[in-house]
Amino acid sequence: MPEPFRVILFIIFVMAFAGLNAAYLVWCERKGAGHIQRRIGPKEVGPFGLLQPIADGIKLMTKQLFLPKGADPILFMAAPLMVMVPAIMSFMVIPFSETFVAREVNIGLLMIFAFASVNVLGLLLGGWGSGNKYAVIAAARCVSQNIAYEIPMLVTAITMVMVTNTMNLNEIVRSQAGWFFHWHIFRLDISLLMPVAFLIFFVCTLAETNRAPFDMAEAESELIAGAYTEYPGMGFGVFFMGEYANIVIGCALSVILFLGGWQSPVPFHPAGFLGVIWGLFWFLTKLYALIFTVIWIRWTYPRTQFYVLLNLSWKVLIPISLFNLILTALQIKIFPWL
Amino acid sequence: MSGYFKELISGTKSLFIGLGITGKYFMEPVVTMQYPMEHVEMTPRFRGHIELIPDEETGEPKCIVCGMCQKGCPSKCISLEGEKREGVKGKVLTKYILNFTTCSLCGQCVESCKFGALRFSKDYNLASPRKEDFIFDLIKRLKEKS
Secondary structure, three states, rough: HHHHHHHHHHHHHHHHHHHHHHHHHHHHHHHHHHOOOOOOOOOOOOOOHHOHHHHHHHHHHHOEEEEEEEOOOOHHHHHHHHHHHHHHHHHHHHHOOOOOOOOOOHHHHHHHHHHHHHHHHHHHHHHHHHOOHHHHHHHHHHHHHHHHHHHHHHHHHHHHHHHHOOOHHHHHHHHHOOHHHOOHHOOOOOOOOOHHHHHHHHHHHHHHHOOOOOOOHHHHHHHHOHOOOOOOOOHHHHHHHHHHHHHHHHHHHHHHHHOOOOOOOOOOOOOOOHHHHHHHHHHHHHHHHHHHHHHHHOOOOOOOOHHHHHHHHHHHHHHHHHHHHHHHHHHHHHHOOO | HHHHHHHHHHHHHHHHHHHHHHHHHEEEEEEEEOOOOOOOOOOHHHOOOOOOEEOOOOOEEOOOOHHHHHHOOOOOOEEEEEOOOOOOOOOEEEEEEHHHHHOOOHHHHHHHOOOOOOOEEEOOOOOOHHHHEEEHHHHHHHHHHH
């Protein structure tokens, strides 16, 4: 396929994927919440409430984009985009299947982390720009939370880079070929703490994407709606979509680093177009299983207190992830043939 | 230091137990009722507003217009009238109005009816912005039901 077409097709695919995921993860979230609380969840709009996201979208779009008094107009309007755009950009390096990746960037992992930190900046500017005390408190909380959780996340990512010797996400997936016990989470021969490392990475993903039980950016019981307090209509909608896109990115990264990405659990990979579909199927299955876990966690645990959240990071996750780094380095050095 | 690890392990374990509980609930059938579309069958001792019991053969109310319910009502919310008709033993009920706005569902009327002509209905879908909607004509209601 000629390059310009490929680029355009991928841009359309990535935007559609991010948008549809944002819309329908809200539906999944509400259905999941419903069934966990033994209710049905949305059911009125369309069959099984499947048109509910569209109805919500129309409702948000018809609302007036109101600029509150005392708000900074540029920051206020730019903040939702700063959450949404980096999340969409990150999809560019995610390998959905062996050849189904928009750009195989050599430093894909680094790129995703770079973009992920812009997300926090968006929340900070949104909170600051709306000139609301609750929003500013939420923004400040959000920044300290993200700084605290970026460290164990990056340390774990460094461990994985050390194991795979590459930052190219597709290469990382390729290094996990074969049976499912070749996936990094089961590679106890590389590091005895590999499942723990996955757990740390997953918890950090939750915290980085401001998901419950770490949703300090929103914290509706104490801060109205946190950084989103002043946002009307689609301003809030874009924030929300960005949040869900970030969840997809975080879960995709966990799948790629630890659960073998598009690798199937058995050493079988058909050639050609069928192989692309096969890889896509396994990638999406793992991705949505993990996203379901995220939803499940949200409706299981209450929101943590803020100091508990910081304690968890500084006293538990960072020491253990650093220990895991050293342990992995030792195991790689002592058993270099693995 | 040992307390640190103990807390860590027990904490992680309890988190997984919590996930197990909600996971179990996720699998179980829903317990809520889709109210406007579905209705719950009321329990036998539920007290709705009173209604007349029809005679099984004729379908007419069993009431003989003795007026005991009217007398027994502490809120004075029952008013009834009857007339003598040819060929019919006793009086025939022509009007039975229940003013449900003042009724306290004490059940004195049902209690005082010696002829088994009154009972509590199982109606609970009663909501209206107008007062007149709660002044029930029980004879009309009986005819509508049968």
